[in-house]
Amino acid sequence: MTYILESENLTKEFNGITVLKNVNLKIPRGRIIGLLGPNGSGKTTFIKLCNALLTPTSGKLLINGKKPGVETKAVISYLPERSYLNDWMKVSEIIGFFRDFYEDFNAHKAYDMLKSLNLNPNDKLRNMSKGTKEKVQLILVMSREAQLYLLDEPIGGVDPAARDYILDTILRNYNEDATLILSTHLIADIEKILDEVIFLKEGQVVMQQTVDQIREESGKSIDSLFREVFKC
Amino acid sequence: MSWDLSSDRPIYTQLIEQIELRICSGVYPPGSKMPSVRDLAQEASVNPNTMQRALAGLEETGLLYTCRTSGRFVTEDRARIKEVKARLAKDHVKAFLKKMKELGFDHEEILEILRDFSGGDKK
Numbered sequence A: 001m002t003y004i005l006e007s008e009n010l011t012k013e014f015n016g017i018t019v020l021k022n023v024n025l026k027i028p029r030g031r032i033i034g035l036l037g038p039n040g041s042g043k044t045t046f047i048k049l050c051n052a053l054l055t056p057t058s059g060k061l062l063i064n065g066k067k068p069g070v071e072t073k074a075v076i077s078y079l080p081e082r083s084y085l086n087d088w089m090k091v092s093e094i095i096g097f098f099r100d101f102y103e104d105f106n107a108h109k110a111y112d113m114l115k116s117l118n119l120n121p122n123d124k125l126r127n128m129s130k131g132t133k134e135k136v137q138l139i140l141v142m143s144r145e146a147q148l149y150l151l152d153e154p155i156g157g158v159d160p161a162a163r164d165y166i167l168d169t170i171l172r173n174y175n176e177d178a179t180l181i182l183s184t185h186l187i188a189d190i191e192k193i194l195d196e197v198i199f200l201k202e203g204q205v206v207m208q209q210t211v212d213q214i215r216e217e218s219g220k221s222i223d224s225l226f227r228e229v230f231k232c
Numbered sequence B: 001m002s003w004d005l006s007s008d009r010p011i012y013t014q015l016i017e018q019i020e021l022r023i024c025s026g027v028y029p030p031g032s033k034m035p036s037v038r039d040l041a042q043e044a045s046v047n048p049n050t051m052q053r054a055l056a057g058l059e060e061t062g063l064l065y066t067c068r069t070s071g072r073f074v075t076e077d078r079a080r081i082k083e084v085k086a087r088l089a090k091d092h093v094k095a096f097l098k099k100m101k102e103l104g105f106d107h108e109e110i111l112e113i114l115r116d117f118s119g120g121d122k123k
Helices: A043-050 A091-101 A105-114 A130-142 A160-172 A188-194 A211-218 A222-229 B011-025 B037-044 B048-060 B078-101 B107-118
Strands: A007-015 A017-027 A034-035 A059-061 A076-079 A148-152 A181-182 A195-201 A206-212 B062-067 B071-074
Touching: A007 A188, A007 A195, A017 A043, A017 A206, A034 A188, A034 A222, A034 B071, A043 A059, A043 A148, A043 A181, A043 A222, A059 A105, A076 A130, A076 A195, A091 A105, A091 A130, A105 A130, A130 A181, A160 A188, A195 A211, A195 A222, A206 A211, A211 B011, A211 B048, A222 B048, B011 B048, B011 B078, B048 B062, B078 B107
Parallel strands: A034 A181, A034 A195, A076 A148, A148 A181
Antiparallel strands: A007 A017, A007 A059, A195 A206, B062 B071
């Protein structure tokens, strides 16, 4: 089977500044992967490239064996760092919107999750707190039955209890053929659910290893290793 | 029983230990069917692949076995479970003794403390 994501010497420059440099990755299906790195290390740029929101300066990037575009967008469920949803809409309206847009959207699942988090589908996005908005967005993204989930900072703004629920949701919706890549700074909270981590430093991959391998070899948590590798 | 996982050791070895403990204490009785990988992973909040690996490890040591069509079961071999129990007990005692020696107690003193303790608290 082909890799769900493959990149070869992927490089991205903005006005002569190199943001990603020769990124080589092979990511199989059925994994939960943490994309970790300090601010400005290229995490969001990488995710945007996968979503065809940016185009590479050079190198190759394949999603499901294809170049990012219309076809790959159908199999990727993407949580951007910023919201693009219309503020004046009710949650139920947005769910209808998603159902129209994505064939693999499961509205049932979305309503179930709203209920578990005590969110009212008739509330308007505008009237919600930052954290609640984030929850709604994540619910929408996880309600798709996609092959690749790309979550850019999914748990940053939510409280620890909701964070647990979200991680739970990720595990519950885990499907053997789907891969989930999430970027975050909250490593300690998520490392238990990860198969593998990718460390990005100044636009380059400095490490790609399984969590247990790292713990075995270094005797440290990913969180402490991160603090060591990226010590300021 | 909650799943306590420390952050500095491989997760799958800790899962193996915790499941061993559950088998020894009868949470998963001999011959009983184990919950699914997905359910266990969710319960412990860990990656399903890691849980799968731990269960495979327990199959290798004979504490669990897979029935092709009906799932994964705890061994019915009580002697085997007893062995594991003895090993776990040994580990605990070793760790305890090490701590006590660090505190500066010698063998006799440790025994005395234990005697006092079990005399006062019949738990």
